Amino acid sequence: MYRRWRAAIPKFQTEELLYRRYRRQDAFNGIILDSALQFPKKHENTGQSVNRSRFSRAKDALWNDKERLDGLGVFQFPVSCLPREAICPTTGGRFTFWPKHVPLRNNYAHSEVWSDQLPRRNVGYVLPTKLVRKELRATIQKNSQIVIEAEL
Amino acid sequence: MIYAPPQHVEIRYRPSYSEIADAEIYRRYQDTENELMVSREGSEYVRAKIAQLELENRLGQLSALRANWDTYGSEPPSKESVTAAAVIAKAFIDFGLIPDAVGPSAEGGVAISFFRNRKYADIECFNSGETLAVRYSSDEKPTAWEVQVDDAASDATIQFFSKYLSA
Numbered sequence: 177m178y179r180r181w182r183a184a185i186p187k188f189q190t191e192e193l194l195y196r197r198y199r200r201q202d203a204f205n206g207i208i209l210d211s212a213l214q215f216p217k218k219h220e221n222t223g224q225s226v227n228r229s230r231f232s233r234a235k236d237a238l239w240n241d242k243e244r245l246d247g248l249g250v251f252q253f254p255v256s257c258l259p260r261e262a263i264c265p266t267t268g269g270r271f272t273f274w275p276k277h278v279p280l281r282n283n284y285a286h287s288e289v290w291s292d293q294l295p296r297r298n299v300g301y302v303l304p305t306k307l308v309r310k311e312l313r314a315t316i317q318k319n320s321q322i323v324i325e326a327e328l
Numbered sequence: 329m330i331y332a333p334p335q336h337v338e339i340r341y342r343p344s345y346s347e348i349a350d351a352e353i354y355r356r357y358q359d360t361e362n363e364l365m366v367s368r369e370g371s372e373y374v375r376a377k378i379a380q381l382e383l384e385n386r387l388g389q390l391s392a393l394r395a396n397w398d399t400y401g402s403e404p405p406s407k408e409s410v411t412a413a414a415v416i417a418k419a420f421i422d423f424g425l426i427p428d429a430v431g432p433s434a435e436g437g438v439a440i441s442f443f444r445n446r447k448y449a450d451i452e453c454f455n456s457g458e459t460l461a462v463r464y465s466s467d468e469k470p471t472a473w474e475v476q477v478d479d480a481a482s483d484a485t486i487q488f489f490s491k492y493l494s495a
Contacts, residue, residue, distance in 0.1 A: 204429040211431055211439030214402050307472045314462045314470030
């Protein structure tokens with residue numbers, strides 16, 4: 177999992193999976209609750225942390241930067257479920273989402289779900305409107321699958 | 329060697345009707361017992377009462393959450409979001425639409441979720457004071473909308489959810 181000399185690989189296949197850990201109460205009958213998904217705060221210039229399947233296994237998502245979080249579970253969702261265009265029902269603002277490979281020193285597979293306005297401005301992470309955020313979380317929920325059952 | 333004085337053991341043996349009744353009485357006892365269980369499970373009143381107790385218990389747990397409860401740095405639900413969720417969830421329970429899950433929101437707040445007939449809907453009360461809802465079915469994309477705080481526990485909102493989930 178150490179990054180060592182490896183560069184970031186920006187290209188993701190649509191069928192590639194993204195892993196994220198969860199707690200037992202973040203799921204109901206084997207389905208992840210969309211409320212378990214968090215967006216970054218404004219001006220954080222970072223997306224939601226995930227691990228990409230090309231460079232990791234599901235169980236690797238159980239590690240944070242210090243330790244293995246035993247008892248938590250892992251769910252996965254495909255890159256293809258991230259909408260290339262999402263329109264806010266109230267403001268009409270258009271947003272796009274994509275996975276970005278952001279390797280960490282001790283987690284090469286670390287990636288983030290990024291967002292920008294449409295047309296693209298490429299000036300960093302753009303926090304979507306609250307309704308677009310809510311719909312994205314539900315979209316990820318709808319397409320997610322639990323791969324390691326949480327015990328805690 | 330450790331000495332332990334003899335302990336008083338209470339004999340709590342009670343014969344069950346399977347051991348004292350003949351086959352016919354035993355069968356009637358069983359039928360009555362099954363009817364009682366079905367009636368208890370089918371009782372809207374009892375279901376609502378149990379749901380209400382579970383809700384109170386759950387909201388108590390959510391109030392005790394600390395920052396970083398999800399290991400991704402999320403803030404715990406505020407007192408206001410727990411109170412708002414309690415009012416909304418109680419209104420749903422009183423209506424007969426019992427939430428399937430009440431949990432903390434990673435965005436800060438409390439979420440009330442429903443799964444019915446291959447459909448999903450939830451209401452999320454945020455620490456910011458806003459309330460958002462979302463719904464989707466297996467063959468439609470998620471649609472989110474804002475619920476005005478005063479309307480969140482209203483008959484119109486509850487009936488909308490009820491109709492959507494049961495259609």
